[in-house]
Amino acid sequence: MGKYSTNSKRILTKLKQQGIGNVIFTDCARDKNIKQVVPAITKLIGSSQRFQRAENAETCIMVIGVPNVGKSSLINALRRLHLRKGKASRVGGEPGITRAVLTRIQVSESPLLYLFDTPGVLSPRIESVETGMKLALCGTILDHLVGEDIMANYLLYTLNQQQQYRYVEHYGLEEPCSEIDTLLKKIALKLGKTQKVKAITGVGDVNITVPNYSAAAYDFIRTFRCGQLGKVMMD
Template identity: 65%
Template sequence: MRLFPVSLCTAVASRRQSFPLHGRDVARWFPGHMAKGLKKMQSSLKLVDCIIEVHDSRISFDGRNPLFQETLGLKPHLLVLNKMDLADLTEKQKIMQHLEGEGLKNIIFTNCVKDENITQIIPKITELVGSSYRYHRAENMEYCIMVVGIPNVGKSSLINSLRRQHLKTGKAARVGGEPGITRAVTSRIQVSERPLMFLLDTPGVLAPQIGNVEIGLKLALCGTVLDHLVGEETMADYLLYILNQHRMFKYVQHYGLSGASDDIESVLKSIAVRLKKTRKVKVLTGTGDVNVVQPNYSAAACDFLRTFRSGLLGPMMLDRDILQGCLPADTDP
């Protein structure tokens, strides 16, 4: 249970109860070239014994690509909910029950940065493959596993974590804090000696259609698309709204603000001043051009987003509305 000063809680009690979503074009946020990556995954399926789908724990329900299950067939499936260290898992049991209600029986929460729960994965894969028919591979003693997921959920980090745990060796897959680091289905990467197991890393593939703008904003906050496609200040505004809705006021202390606020312009101005992120702007006056120093709102928004993504503002469950049985606020028709 989070305890905050009463002044912080009452400061936002009468503020926004919904986020303005209308007029935002979610379709242009998500690149349309990803069908090519899905086709390449399909072409590798005959070599694969099991599918590991990696997703972000903060959006356990939203944003998963339904085409993975439809296109990749009846292969055994393991859902790995990564970045558990950044997620509020106080209602983990309800999350599991909700996912099981959607037919997902095999779920493991992980933190690939600290290798938490990584040792559970290979035994679970061995169990799943052992209880299924291995088409065209019955006599082959090695395992070949395909790792799929939307961008920037930690697919490559999972592979590297497995190698650290089971082979005591370094990185085999490139990782980064932006979507799109892995751009093609890679060659097989060994992650275990006993049993002999290889993984195929794949590029992130988003769903061809995002259900509504709020789901798109949740995905953007988790870094599944490049920030500039959505707009850093738009994302910062939605983040501020969510933090206040969840009564998570660590941003006040982190940035030394006078109190909680629902005014993104005021918050970003304070952040910019505190971090000395300013820029000179030429203003035309009656006597000629004058250089005026203004807060760099875009730079402040980027810092606000980075701080959230690093976990410094506290663990977050962005799908809390679904757990509570509520529809997303102001959902587009």
């Protein structure tokens, strides 16, 4: 599986403490480690007495995970690699794209392997506010349920805590920023995101142009999710 980053090693250590030893880190779009998935599944099945079924050579696997982590993208990547076929499962940039368990999808001819895509699964109760913020920034919870301004504030805090200052260069700032309102104002002005609002004065209502903080927060979060602010581990 090649060399791991410090964050990857930390994740592996925690997973091993939970008895999970078979882990592959991969990027479905371009990472060569995607080639290891089907052989790893085949090896695990072959070494388990539970799945010794000589009368039926095909295998069905269910893909499970939290929303918006790339389950459908994984299935489609395996189809492209092993069958030279296109998409069989719909993908999207927000949670809730996969609504129900689909018909099994073939991803390999030899071995004969089928996968079931599933809707994202979350714990019915999020253990802490911070955990909820991390999940929201990763796109597993709909943004409007949390509030993009709150998410942007936590994102800025996280970037500064991890000394990830790529946002300074990306938005043309002079130095790192600790106040979210200041950052959003600068982002809005840089991107030309403004809006007209009514201001009440002593002589009547006046329309004035102000920075659009909501649009700036959306761009800040979207830029982070696209990986343009660096590789950031939320957990």
